[in-house]
Amino acid sequence: MPIPEQRPFSPPPGSGSTRRPPPISLGDLSLVRALGEGGLGAVALTQLHRECSHPLELRAPLFATKYVRKKETKETEWDDDAKERAALARLPWNPYVGSLVSVHEDDVNRYLHLELLPCGSLHQLVRTVGPLSTSAARFYFANIVCALDHIHRSGYVHRDVKPDNILMGRDGYLCMIDFSFTKKEEEDDAKDWVGIGTPVYKPPEVVREDLDGEFGRGIDWWAAGCVLYEMLTAWHVYVGCDDDRVHARILKGKFKYPKGVEVDPDARDLISRLLDQTPANRLGRNGTEEVMRHPFLSGIDWCKMKRRQYAAPFVPRDLDPVNMHHHAAMPKQEAVPGLHIERPPLHRRFEDIAEDDETDPRVRKKRRLAR
Numbered sequence: 001m002p003i004p005e006q007r008p009f010s011p012p013p014g015s016g017s018t019r020r021p022p023p024i025s026l027g028d029l030s031l032v033r034a035l036g037e038g039g040l041g042a043v044a045l046t047q048l049h050r051e052c053s054h055p056l057e058l059r060a061p062l063f064a065t066k067y068v069r070k071k072e073t074k075e076t077e078w079d080d081d082a083k084e085r086a087a088l089a090r091l092p093w094n095p096y097v098g099s100l101v102s103v104h105e106d107d108v109n110r111y112l113h114l115e116l117l118p119c120g121s122l123h124q125l126v127r128t129v130g131p132l133s134t135s136a137a138r139f140y141f142a143n144i145v146c147a148l149d150h151i152h153r154s155g156y157v158h159r160d161v162k163p164d165n166i167l168m169g170r171d172g173y174l175c176m177i178d179f180s181f182t183k184k185e186e187e188d189d190a191k192d193w194v195g196i197g198t199p200v201y202k203p204p205e206v207v208r209e210d211l212d213g214e215f216g217r218g219i220d221w222w223a224a225g226c227v228l229y230e231m232l233t234a235w236h237v238y239v240g241c242d243d244d245r246v247h248a249r250i251l252k253g254k255f256k257y258p259k260g261v262e263v264d265p266d267a268r269d270l271i272s273r274l275l276d277q278t279p280a281n282r283l284g285r286n287g288t289e290e291v292m293r294h295p296f297l298s299g300i301d302w303c304k305m306k307r308r309q310y311a312a313p314f315v316p317r318d319l320d321p322v323n324m325h326h327h328a329a330m331p332k333q334e335a336v337p338g339l340h341i342e343r344p345p346l347h348r349r350f351e352d353i354a355e356d357d358e359t360d361p362r363v364r365k366k367r368r369l370a371r
Ligand SMILES: Nc1ncnc2c1ncn2[C@@H]1O[C@H](COP(=O)(O)OP(=O)(O)O)[C@@H](O)[C@H]1O
Pocket: 035, 036, 037, 038, 039, 040, 043, 064, 066, 098, 114, 115, 116, 117, 118, 121, 164, 165, 167, 177, 178, 179, 180
């Protein structure tokens, strides 16, 4: 059944408001907690504080702000955030993809303000409660299929599908993030396709660095197969003590299931079809429908899944991202000059005391004792 188009928002008659609230300015945002570290920057929770009476404006909305140091992108010539920004700006909105809300820059950083997905990553979920049940893994895998369907239909390949880049929203559904390696599928300059990605999730054609290889959406389906294996076993498909060992095992192509872990036969079949060494034979290569029709997913009503009408296996409750205990140190003000840092109260601070934070009484006490 086709999904009906959503009606665009129209302002109440006579309200005089425009279709959207006014754009966000960097000075209206406060940085309230650190969320994650990245290669060239970090991700932080930010909150908008401004007086705005637009009917669509939420009260003090939260964002995940990814900031990347401009100096380092220049030095390393890795302009990942510019690529991510370009891909996110061109991808049509979809609930399975963490969207870009706004962008800013100051003298030090470029900032991407993203939709906040506050309930942790699939990686954390698998590490804390994995292996997942067959039905939970089926639901989460179906979320990944919806995300890839949208990305591929829009002409892109994500190229870094892995549990750290799949986050949970408040409704318990998963969303794909981190579009720094995303690429248009039609751009077929082979040298841009090889070597990219995270070692344990790379398919053989990328590991082999064979410039005559067939590159494209098969890269994402291979990684999706690795993620399904990981959800059902809490192990990686191909492991090794270093990247070379992992790459050698990927090229050999043999994998086993850990002893004592029961894996559904249909799930095993799907994993082996997604982990096909030949990209042209890999399931999903000719369209997402191939994957959707697989017996492991045959009970899913895809129209219902795309509308998010299934009950998620786990729905986080009473989550208050601002007032939780901090699990990482806040950045220093000079690292994010454009944002106002709102320091948390002492009892919620990350234990690792910033040695030069004069406002922290623990630091002052430590210094007094050292004298
Ligand atoms: N939209 C978001 N909502 C909540 N946390 C996020 C969001 N985006 C990123 N993060 C956190 O920041 C981490 C790094 O973000 P990511 O975009 O993957 O950066 P990198 O390119 O450095 O891997 C994620 O693993 C997650 O913990």
